[in-house]
Every structure is written in C-alpha cells, then in structure tokens.
Amino acid sequence: MAKAFGAEIPAQFVAEYPQLLAEVSATGRLPRREELEALRDLGEKAGESGHGLRELIGLYVAETRRLWSELPGVAKAAGAVERARTGDAVLAALEAAVAALGEGHERAQRLAVRQAEAERREFIDDLLYGRSDLGRLAERAERFGLRLARAHAVAVACGGPDADGGGYDDVHPLVRRIERELLARFGERDVLLTTKDGRLVCVAPADEQPVLDAFAALAERPGPGHTGARRIALGREHSGPGGVVRSYEEALGALDIAEGLDVPARRLNAADLLVFPVLLRDRAAMADLVRTVLGPLSDTRGGAEPLLDTLHACAAAGYVNAEAARRLNISVRTLTYRLARIKTLTGYDLSDGLHRYTLETAAMGARLLGWPEAEV
Missing domain, CATH: 1.10.10.2840 (PucR C-terminal helix-turn-helix domain)
Structure with a gap:
C-alpha cells in the first residue's frame, strides 16, 4: 500500500507512474495522450473507491520526490542547465498527471452526485406518493435523515420563487437558502426539505412545530430579490411511513380548496378545512x-x-x-x-x-x- 498524508491508497493507482517519469527525465518529452487518458481512468477509479483527490495528488507528489534522485535524466545530467531542463520536464509531467487525475476524479464525483440525486428523487416520489413497500421505505428513509416510525406533519408552499410565480425547483438559490436557514436554526432534526411539482415541501416530526413555523415564515418572506409563497398549507400529523403521504395529501387538498374558494389567508391548516372534503x-x-x-x-x-x-x-x-x-x-x-x-x-x-x-x-x-x- 502507498501512503500519502496518512491515508492508504493501493499501489495500483501509481504503478505506471515511475516508468513515465523515467522516460520523461531521459527524453524531455511530455506525457502522451494515451498516458493521460490512463491517468484520468485512475483518477476516476480512485474517486469511485472513496479516495480523496487531495490524497491522490499527495501520493503522486510524494512519489515524484522519492524517485527524483533515481531518475535517469537527473542522475546523468552534466551541469546545472541540463539538470534544470530535466527538472522542468519532470515537473511538467507531474503537472499534467495531476491535472488528468483531477479530471478523472471529478468525473467520478459528478456521476456520484447524479446517482445520489436520482436516488433521493426516487425516494421522495415514493415517500410522497406511497408507492413503495412501507417497511423498505422506512429503511431507505434513514439514509436521508428521517425516522418514519415517528409522527410527522408536512407543510407545502406554492407560488414563487420567480417573479411570475413559476414554482420551486431543487437548484433555485431560494430553496438552498431556506434549507441552510433551517439547518442553522434547528440542526439535523429529522427534517426533509424538497420540491415536488413546483411546490416547496417540508417534512418534520409532529413535535417539532417550530421547524414548520420557521419554514412557513421563510417561504412567506424570503427576503430581497425573491418572491414569497402565495400560500402555505400544513397537513395534520400522522404516524408511521404512510403518515407522511396522508399529511402531504391533506396539505395539497387544503391548497386546492383555498384556490377554489379564493381564501385570502396565506397560511392554511388542513384541520380547519376538513368540512370541505366531507x-x-x-x-x-x-x-x-x-x-x-x-x-x-x-x-x-x-x-x-x-x-x-x-x-x-x-x-x-x-x-x-x-x-x-x-x-x-x-x-x-x-x-x-x-x-x-x-x-x-x-x-x-x-x-x-x-x-x-x-x-x-x-x-x-x-x-x-x-x-x-x-x-x-
């Protein structure tokens, strides 16, 4: 195992590098295209294996330093000028290798992010629509910070954040800002913030009413440059994995009823509108x-x-x-x-x-x- 900054990385990630440095020091050439592509692949594999980019770069820098005095071009250099020329070639190869490794590592990270986003979106769809086995859903929920055995309530905001009320999406800065505000105030408290069909959704434990109140206040008054939610509806609290679905559907129903009746209130409680579903x-x-x-x-x-x-x-x-x-x-x-x-x-x-x-x-x-x- 090769070591860099105290983290162990398998030797396979640096196996071909000594030969590359030896040839570069002897000839002064730059790394070839196929060599750089091989380094990109190594960077991608390292990212997929969970090794950090800092660790990987540290490994290559340490390997370059270890091999420096043994490189043919360095050992045979006749004078200071030739040694400097050889050193420049070796450092250029190191720079190219580090860049290629970084590209490959970023490739792996982007793929991991896309996969994580897809898994999160699939989980949210199953959670809000109740399309998955409830036992399996509860297991998956723990990965996203939710313990579905508890009673939960769901708040839904509609309208905004754009000037034309075009709706919320996961990448909008306002959504990220509200998420940061909630985390800063309450920390990790079994809370999930997401978007669905242009609406902003907050799932919180029933005994964490301040979280839902803060969510509603932030959605109503998001600050300069952002449009506040037209309405926020709060579903009733329900227990178990299916409770989130029920509370979410109640909140959606309250928004539909308020729209149909042109209710002037911006905050709605599904419990106050139970007569209308009846x-x-x-x-x-x-x-x-x-x-x-x-x-x-x-x-x-x-x-x-x-x-x-x-x-x-x-x-x-x-x-x-x-x-x-x-x-x-x-x-x-x-x-x-x-x-x-x-x-x-x-x-x-x-x-x-x-x-x-x-x-x-x-x-x-x-x-x-x-x-x-x-x-x-």
Whole structure:
C-alpha cells in the first residue's frame, strides 16, 4: 500500500507512474495522450473507491520526490542547465498527471452526485406518493435523515420563487437558502426539505412545530430579490411511513380548496378545512345541490355571478348587511334588492336557519366545482 498524508491508497493507482517519469527525465518529452487518458481512468477509479483527490495528488507528489534522485535524466545530467531542463520536464509531467487525475476524479464525483440525486428523487416520489413497500421505505428513509416510525406533519408552499410565480425547483438559490436557514436554526432534526411539482415541501416530526413555523415564515418572506409563497398549507400529523403521504395529501387538498374558494389567508391548516372534503366526498350529490338550489340564479339578467358573490359576501360578513355591502362596494339598498331576488328565484330565505345553511353549502359547492363558468 502507498501512503500519502496518512491515508492508504493501493499501489495500483501509481504503478505506471515511475516508468513515465523515467522516460520523461531521459527524453524531455511530455506525457502522451494515451498516458493521460490512463491517468484520468485512475483518477476516476480512485474517486469511485472513496479516495480523496487531495490524497491522490499527495501520493503522486510524494512519489515524484522519492524517485527524483533515481531518475535517469537527473542522475546523468552534466551541469546545472541540463539538470534544470530535466527538472522542468519532470515537473511538467507531474503537472499534467495531476491535472488528468483531477479530471478523472471529478468525473467520478459528478456521476456520484447524479446517482445520489436520482436516488433521493426516487425516494421522495415514493415517500410522497406511497408507492413503495412501507417497511423498505422506512429503511431507505434513514439514509436521508428521517425516522418514519415517528409522527410527522408536512407543510407545502406554492407560488414563487420567480417573479411570475413559476414554482420551486431543487437548484433555485431560494430553496438552498431556506434549507441552510433551517439547518442553522434547528440542526439535523429529522427534517426533509424538497420540491415536488413546483411546490416547496417540508417534512418534520409532529413535535417539532417550530421547524414548520420557521419554514412557513421563510417561504412567506424570503427576503430581497425573491418572491414569497402565495400560500402555505400544513397537513395534520400522522404516524408511521404512510403518515407522511396522508399529511402531504391533506396539505395539497387544503391548497386546492383555498384556490377554489379564493381564501385570502396565506397560511392554511388542513384541520380547519376538513368540512370541505366531507362536502365533496359525493361530488355528484354536490353538483345536484348546486344545480337545484342555485340553478335558477342563471335566469336573471347579468347571470348568476353577482348573486353568488352576494351570498359569499353575506356569509363572510356574518350576515351584517352594511358590512356585506361594503365588501361588495355596493349600497345597502342594492344588497337588499339582490337578497330579495335570490329569495324569489330560489325559494330560499336567508332569514330561515335551514334555508341559510342550504344556500351557504350550495354557494361553497359552486365555487369548489367552478360553477357557473363550468357546467355541473
């Protein structure tokens, strides 16, 4: 075994080098193309074997020093000028050898990085979609710093980081910055930060709520030069390997619901929106409710949209007419007229508790289903 800087490297990585130096010292020639390619291959093999580039270069420098006095050209040099010329040739060969070794070593490192990235992406896809055996998934998770036996929660940010809200990707500087900030604040705490389908995803243990809060704050206010997330949704905590999938799906569902209902809040909790998955569980029944209750609004001049907006504003204002009129930027008289039209067209009266609940539910369903723009 050859030694360099205290690290052992097999002799095979330097076996042909003494012969190369001997010929260079004797003839003054530069290393040939095939010799440099062989050195690149050695550098690549050394990288694949786990040997560092510093160790490898140290080995070649040490070998050059060890052989120096024994090289034919050095030993036979007649004077100072010839010794200097021979020394320059040997050092040029060393420089070329080191460069070739470095190229090969970098080749191995790039391949290793690509393989690691591919494995990480495959793991993340399996983790968030639950496509792998749960036992095997838990084993793989430990390589990426996750212990899936614990309860986890998932936060998802959408929108940004580009000026046009084009979405997040793994190589964007903002993603790396948020990752560095979280690591600096909390260290290695069973946390995974990644991107998926243009969204930024943070997986953290359920008992590490400060991590998720910090993630949301960084996504909302990323600092100068970056666009903050449009919305951040937090799924509920769930245990086991399948818990991450459930929490992730809940967060995605919360984002979809908020988009459909045009919820103004930037931070969302899936637990606060559980009523909507219940309402949409039977989509056909919801569509039937919308058609039956709100369908007559389409017969009015101007279409159903203004009257539908009136229902949403009244519900948001707690059925205080003055506040609802202010939100709609209309007069209270106009609001009263619209409410009367709703009662006449649908037969439902907002002053009746059951009627009010029916109209509210139908109005929410209309937004979630995209009615009246889309047929239901």
